[in-house]
Amino acid sequence: MLLIHCPYCGEKREEEEFTYDNEAGIVRPTDPEDLTDEEWGDYVFGRQNLCGPIYESWVHTAGCRKFLIVKRDNSNNKIDKTMTVQEASADKNYQEFNSTANSNIKKTNK
C-alpha cells in the first residue's frame, strides 16, 4: 500500500483515498475536430509507458478532491515527491517530462 502526501491537505494518506488519473502532462488538443482518427487515437491512448521515475496525475477523491502530481518510480513503487498542479508547472524536471509526454500531441496543435 502506498502512502501519498497530499500537498493540499498537508498529510500522508492511504492510497485508497486517491484515484489515479493519468500520466501527467497530457494536454487535450486545442482543436480536436481538426485531428485525424490516428491523431485522436494517439491523444487518447498514446502514452510513454516508461519504467522508472515518472510523473502521474492523481486525485484526492476521498479528501480535498483536488488534482495533484506524484513523482513515482514505477519499478519499485516509491514516491519521490508530490506537488500541487501549480507547483508542478514551475518544476523544471516536470516540464522536461511533459515536453516528451506531449511530443506526439503538440505536433497536432497547429
Ligand SMILES: [Zn+2]
Ligand atoms: Zn487532499
